[in-house]
Amino acid sequence: MLSPHAFNALLKLVEEPPEHVVFILATTDTHKVPPTMISRTQRFDFRRLQTDAIAGKLARISTSEGADADPQALALLARLADGGMRDAESLLDQVLAYAGETVSVEAVREALGLAEDEAIASLLDAYLTGDAAAALALIDDLADAGRDMAQIADQAQEEARRRLLASAGDPPRARRLAQVLRAVAEAAGVGAREGRSRLILELLAVELAAAIVAPQPIPAAQPTTPSTAQEPSRAPAPPARKQPVAAAPAQRTEPAASKAGEAEPPRSVHAGEQNGRPSLDAVRGRWGEVVQRATPPIRALLRECRPIQLEGAKLTLAFPEERAFMREKIANRSNSIEQLLITIFGGSWAIACIASNVELEPLTIQEAVAADPSDPNAQALLEGVLRITGGELVDVPEVR
Numbered sequence: 001m002l003s004p005h006a007f008n009a010l011l012k013l014v015e016e017p018p019e020h021v022v023f024i025l026a027t028t029d030t031h032k033v034p035p036t037m038i039s040r041t042q043r044f045d046f047r048r049l050q051t052d053a054i055a056g057k058l059a060r061i062s063t064s065e066g067a068d069a070d071p072q073a074l075a076l077l078a079r080l081a082d083g084g085m086r087d088a089e090s091l092l093d094q095v096l097a098y099a100g101e102t103v104s105v106e107a108v109r110e111a112l113g114l115a116e117d118e119a120i121a122s123l124l125d126a127y128l129t130g131d132a133a134a135a136l137a138l139i140d141d142l143a144d145a146g147r148d149m150a151q152i153a154d155q156a157q158e159e160a161r162r163r164l165l166a167s168a169g170d171p172p173r174a175r176r177l178a179q180v181l182r183a184v185a186e187a188a189g190v191g192a193r194e195g196r197s198r199l200i201l202e203l204l205a206v207e208l209a210a211a212i213v214a215p216q217p218i219p220a221a222q223p224t225t226p227s228t229a230q231e232p233s234r235a236p237a238p239p240a241r242k243q244p245v246a247a248a249p250a251q252r253t254e255p256a257a258s259k260a261g262e263a264e265p266p267r268s269v270h271a272g273e274q275n276g277r278p279s280l281d282a283v284r285g286r287w288g289e290v291v292q293r294a295t296p297p298i299r300a301l302l303r304e305c306r307p308i309q310l311e312g313a314k315l316t317l318a319f320p321e322e323r324a325f326m327r328e329k330i331a332n333r334s335n336s337i338e339q340l341l342i343t344i345f346g347g348s349w350a351i352a353c354i355a356s357n358v359e360l361e362p363l364t365i366q367e368a369v370a371a372d373p374s375d376p377n378a379q380a381l382l383e384g385v386l387r388i389t390g391g392e393l394v395d396v397p398e399v400r
Helices: 004-015 051-064 071-081 085-099 105-112 117-129 132-144 149-166 171-188 190-194 197-213 224-233 237-241 249-271 280-285 287-293 296-302 326-332 334-345 365-369 376-389
Strands: 306-311 314-320 350-356
Touching (some): 051 085, 071 105, 117 132, 117 197, 132 197, 149 171, 149 190, 171 190, 190 197, 197 376, 280 306, 287 296, 296 326, 314 326
Parallel strands (some): 314 350
16 A cells, blocks of 8 residues: 555646556555545446356366366365455465365365364354363364364354354354354454464363353252242241231331331342442442453453443543553454443443553452352352363462
8 A cells, every 4th residue: 555645646647647558556445545546546346256256267277287176175265265366276276286186175174274064063062062171172183183273263253153143043042152253253363363263262162161150050049949938938927917916007017118128238239230220339349250251352451451430331441551552452342342241230331441540450360250259150150160271279460
């Protein structure tokens, strides 16, 4: 892409070109071309080629090169090219250099580091069922077989997207598939560029397994059912109330009012709500839970900021001034963060980011799991993570 000064220098030639000159400007970033240049040119938008058209062109190239190409192999190359003929031809060159004159599906997978469709399906099944051991074993086997983790993440992204579209009528399954899709898309994009695709896929396996382990304490909460079952056994108490018939009905209403008054404080303390919404203190108290339940890329950003202001649905997050560059990164993922807040607190949310002299208090592991360490659900989640990873609980202060 030319700089603004270069465009200004070229503008005069474009306005009055020599008779024998035709300028053809090609770009994928049309929004970066100055309006003065666009107004003096005729624009043509090229769209992605169809898979059949790409496969047909690859077949003609293979025939001209004297190669025996399997139509299924050429169709696979066409899908991988994602509408780009140049990319398709480049992939075909790689396969021909690897396999010689025979282009088969197996040769394409070996040359490009692709995994078998059955392995990708098994990996997604392990994610959805929370089987971390099976998912980690599959990732390890694929890596030992020389498969490219970025390609595996890309294949998993396509399969997860296909399943998500087919599960639109099943909200719980669609919600879980959306979580998987976001993580594998991160592994195929940023993870591939930074060489962290395998790490993101492994973290996803552990997090999904821990999310399934979390609901297990519900049976432990069932003792509340026997306690409520004991309430009916105390039901004969009403006849005892009839004894002081003429005593004073007003005295009977006062205890009821006092009991009703006693029921209010636990609810306000637990929810920390203001006008039906959690207060800023409640959000701060559960910020560790928000950090823990975020996906790995978002979690790294949320650890570096703290909520400092809540106005209605607008939550302001503050970064230390030396980490102000993270504001743009978290703004690009604001939709995912707002959805996470909706999942935890309910209601609707909007995120705003500022740079301030806020002090980042260290988040312990207990705080990262839940705001209240005595919460049985939080403890079950923590124990599930430690059991799956074989780790131990250690508090480490934040390194600055």
